[in-house]
Amino acid sequence: MVSAGIRPRDELARACQLELGERGGIAVDQRCRTSDPHIYAIGECASYLGRCYGLVAPGYQMARVAAAALTSASEELGTFDMNTKLKLLGVDVASFGDAHALKPGARVLSFTDAVAGTYRKVVISSDRQRLLGGILVGDASGYAQMLALVKSQGLLAPHPEQLILPPAPGGKPAGLGIAALPAAATICSCLNVTKGTICEAITAQKLGTVGAIKSCTKAGTGCGSCMPLLGELLTGELKRAGVAVVNHLCEHFPHSRQELYHLVRVQHVKTFQELIARHGAGAGCEICKPAVASILASAWNDHVLEPKHLPLQDTNDRFLANIQRDGTYSVVPRVPAGEITPDQLIVLGQVAKKFGLYTKITGGQRVDLFGARLEELPSIWAELIAAGFESGHAYGKALRTVKSCVGSTWCRYGVQDSVSFAVRVENRYKGLRSPHKLKSAVSGCARECAEAQGKDFGIIATEKGYNLYLCGNGGMKPQHAQLFATDLDEQTLLRYLDRFLMFYVRTADRLQRTASWFNNLEGGIEYLRAVLIEDSLGICAELEAEMAAHVESYRCEWKAALEDPSKLRQFRTFVNTDERDPGLVYIRQRAQHRPASWEEKNPDAASGA
Amino acid sequence: MTAARWTPVCALQDVVPGTGVCALVDGRQVAVVRVGEGNEVYAIDNFDPFGKAFVLSRGIVGDRQGVPKIASPLYKQSFDLRNGQCLDDAAVRVRAYEVRVRGGRIEVGPEKGAAPA
Numbered sequence: 001m002v003s004a005g006i007r008p009r010d011e012l013a014r015a016c017q018l019e020l021g022e023r024g025g026i027a028v029d030q031r032c033r034t035s036d037p038h039i040y041a042i043g044e045c046a047s048y049l050g051r052c053y054g055l056v057a058p059g060y061q062m063a064r065v066a067a068a069a070l071t072s073a074s075e076e077l078g079t080f081d082m083n084t085k086l087k088l089l090g091v092d093v094a095s096f097g098d099a100h101a102l103k104p105g106a107r108v109l110s111f112t113d114a115v116a117g118t119y120r121k122v123v124i125s126s127d128r129q130r131l132l133g134g135i136l137v138g139d140a141s142g143y144a145q146m147l148a149l150v151k152s153q154g155l156l157a158p159h160p161e162q163l164i165l166p167p168a169p170g171g172k173p174a175g176l177g178i179a180a181l182p183a184a185a186t187i188c189s190c191l192n193v194t195k196g197t198i199c200e201a202i203t204a205q206k207l208g209t210v211g212a213i214k215s216c217t218k219a220g221t222g223c224g225s226c227m228p229l230l231g232e233l234l235t236g237e238l239k240r241a242g243v244a245v246v247n248h249l250c251e252h253f254p255h256s257r258q259e260l261y262h263l264v265r266v267q268h269v270k271t272f273q274e275l276i277a278r279h280g281a282g283a284g285c286e287i288c289k290p291a292v293a294s295i296l297a298s299a300w301n302d303h304v305l306e307p308k309h310l311p312l313q314d315t316n317d318r319f320l321a322n323i324q325r326d327g328t329y330s331v332v333p334r335v336p337a338g339e340i341t342p343d344q345l346i347v348l349g350q351v352a353k354k355f356g357l358y359t360k361i362t363g364g365q366r367v368d369l370f371g372a373r374l375e376e377l378p379s380i381w382a383e384l385i386a387a388g389f390e391s392g393h394a395y396g397k398a399l400r401t402v403k404s405c406v407g408s409t410w411c412r413y414g415v416q417d418s419v420s421f422a423v424r425v426e427n428r429y430k431g432l433r434s435p436h437k438l439k440s441a442v443s444g445c446a447r448e449c450a451e452a453q454g455k456d457f458g459i460i461a462t463e464k465g466y467n468l469y470l471c472g473n474g475g476m477k478p479q480h481a482q483l484f485a486t487d488l489d490e491q492t493l494l495r496y497l498d499r500f501l502m503f504y505v506r507t508a509d510r511l512q513r514t515a516s517w518f519n520n521l522e523g524g525i526e527y528l529r530a531v532l533i534e535d536s537l538g539i540c541a542e543l544e545a546e547m548a549a550h551v552e553s554y555r556c557e558w559k560a561a562l563e564d565p566s567k568l569r570q571f572r573t574f575v576n577t578d579e580r581d582p583g584l585v586y587i588r589q590r591a592q593h594r595p596a597s598w599e600e601k602n603p604d605a606a607s608g609a
Numbered sequence: 610m611t612a613a614r615w616t617p618v619c620a621l622q623d624v625v626p627g628t629g630v631c632a633l634v635d636g637r638q639v640a641v642v643r644v645g646e647g648n649e650v651y652a653i654d655n656f657d658p659f660g661k662a663f664v665l666s667r668g669i670v671g672d673r674q675g676v677p678k679i680a681s682p683l684y685k686q687s688f689d690l691r692n693g694q695c696l697d698d699a700a701v702r703v704r705a706y707e708v709r710v711r712g713g714r715i716e717v718g719p720e721k722g723a724a725p726a
């Protein structure tokens with residue numbers, strides 16, 4: 001991939017007969033003045049010393065210099081900070097410091113992963129002690145810390161190659177620790193804010209959130225790539241100050257999710273109001289309300305649209321559907337294990353046609369119906385339920401799908417009936433609300449067509465039974481699941497799963513998938529085996545009883561909602577009229593339709609913007 | 610202020626405490642939000658300027674440091690219910706409207722001035 005520079009928009013300057021740079025752009029001096037001393041130019045259109053700069057940091061510096069000139073202060077352009085991290089044609093790219101190893105004695109270490117599509121290169125000093133620069137392509141996640149390391153001239157750990165190598169399986173990325181950086185290290189390159197400034201602000205002004213650090217120091221308000229570092233600095237500083245925060249859910253609860261779950265269970269707390277009155281403060285927010293709603297649902301399994309729970313729900317749970325970019329919703333009926341009858345397929349088609357819904361097959365062997373208006377959701381579900389469908393919980397942090405391959409009933413390679421077992425697993429855990437969504441799969445043989453090793457819990461058939469894999473993940477940060485136990489019969493496997501799921505529900509942080517929960521478990525898979533198989537904590541009976549209560553209390557949320565007119569009252573676009581939302585506009589595409597973008601709906605506003 | 614400038618939109622009890630609804634008032638989509646169990650009601654534009662969709666009434670109601678607010682269901686930016694100010698971006702504000710409860714019914718009035726009520 002080659003990408004070479006930017007083209008300055010200097011038409012206006014040409015028309016005004018201002019001097020231009022050799023390669024275009026409006027020529028400016030060290031105070032950002034053009035050839036007409038009353039006109040200044042800054043940013044990508046300005047050419048300084050014959051060159052245009054397409055990056056944000058030089059832009060900020062020019063703005064500062066021009067502002068100084070306007071207020072009669074004197075400041076001049078220096079050398080520009082050319083370190084940058086950006087998305088180029090959809091690929092994360094970063095370049096910093098002596099990226100091309102031009103300094104005498106500079107050495108290069110590089111690592112190419114053609115499978116993951118990443119390239120990482122660092123330039124280090126000949127004594128391997130200092131980081132001089134580098135280039136990251138495909139994954140620029142280490143940029144902020146490496147840049148800080150370059151700027152601070154800090155000593156490198158003994159194996160600098162760890163900076164660019166992927167972490168060992170189950171291990172943590174090595175080599176980078178923000179605590180090791182000196183105070184002079186620049187954390188926010190856009191606004192030029194150092195670690196020292198940020199740490200002082202945290203201590204002196206008692207800052208407790210990344211947002212507060214941003215408003216106070218301006219760090220993180222440019223490109224935002226240093227935000228994770230701000231979070232780490234905050235955690236570190238608060239820990240050092242002995243402030244026991246960090247894992248508090250939000251300003252309303254001085255407790256972690258795990259603590260709140262415990263309090264809810266032990267004190268039999270049944271509502272948010274009761275919990276916040278006893279253990280929190282204020283009115284709650286979009287962080288704690290859904291988190292507590294999820295805890296209450298995991299523990300007691302009330303209907304999420306009960307008036308006392310309704311205000312806690314994110315829009316998806318509140319309307320039992322998935323909100324889309326135009327404010328309409330999508331509907332995903334449960335299709336256990338992806339097994340669906342021709343009649344059910346026909347009903348899905350009929351419903352989609354009747355309500356004008358865009359249809360798409362999901363990654364979880366289900367059908368997603370898009371573009372439903374609020375007031376249509378109950379009618380859509382009335383038809384789906386009449387055809388035997390149930391809620392698929394695609395809208396919830398809950399069990400989604402248990403995917404399966406066709407298994408031994410049809411496949412000549414299958415060794416177990418993976419579809420039947422997947423149906424059983426899905427029906428057992430459907431409706432279980434958890435800290436984050438849960439995905440599962442059952443493969444009928446070692447060929448693994450259901451991709452079970454990429455799931456929160458995956459099951460792979462063997463000649464003798466099933467192997468159980470835990471804590472895998474697809475999505476943003478793929479991770480292979482860990483082999484937990486082998487050659488299990490169905491009953492034993494379900495018992496382990498009951499324990500595993502309830503242990504996760506009990507101990508994970510808010511919105512923490514099983515994979516990152518596992519990565520933070522001291523002791524890894526051995527520990528998990530000790531707890532869930534050998535019952536080292538003596539909690540297995542409790543976990544099983546909790547799951548039994550959940551299975552017992554399962555009801556289809558949509559069926560229950562349709563039987564209770566008071567729950568359906570909120571399914572309308574306008575409270576005072578039955579008019580349709582005139583803001584919804586659609587465009588034909590490949591024999592279906594998609595929402596018009598805001599620019600398509602407002603061509604005038606878009607061209608003027 | 611004349612009575613004609615107030616538009617009744619629904620009964621107070623049509624709005625579940627701690628949630629919002631959307632009303633169409635003179636062609637404008639207005640988010641009518643009820644805070645707590647009583648008569649505390651606010652009205653701001655239903656249009657989310659970040660997500661560019663009419664959805665704010667479907668956000669989660671709460672407070673930030675005591676300021677009553679609603680968070681957009683799309684990208685979670687919070688808006689001060691009293692004046693429409695975005696709490697996560699000082700440069701963004703949506704319209705806020707006068708609102709009152711008369712005889713158990715919620716009425717939406719004219720747009721509020723720039724200053725908080």
